[in-house]
Amino acid sequence: MANHKATKKDARQAAKRTARNKYYGKTTRNAIRDLKELTGKDMAEKFPTVASMIDKLAKRNVIHKKKAANLKSKLARKANAAAKA
Numbered sequence: 001m002a003n004h005k006a007t008k009k010d011a012r013q014a015a016k017r018t019a020r021n022k023y024y025g026k027t028t029r030n031a032i033r034d035l036k037e038l039t040g041k042d043m044a045e046k047f048p049t050v051a052s053m054i055d056k057l058a059k060r061n062v063i064h065k066k067k068a069a070n071l072k073s074k075l076a077r078k079a080n081a082a083a084k085a
Helices: 005-037 040-060 065-084
Strands: none
Touching: 005 040, 005 065, 040 065
8 A cells, every 4th residue: 555645646536547447438338339230311310419428538547549530430330331331
């Protein structure tokens, strides 16, 4: 365990950031799962919201920016296909 005052504070901050990052990550994963279940126009309408959530995760360094790009690319392909069908 930390012995210095600043190190204890750093441990508290790290725990808080970890909890926040887990929350945002899980919320986004749930949104992606829900988006994949949708079909047709609903999926195309919901896609920008989920893409925004993914971008925010990348901006906060919760996920890598290239992983975010890959996720958005896959979802965009599915959304476009669903909108056309």
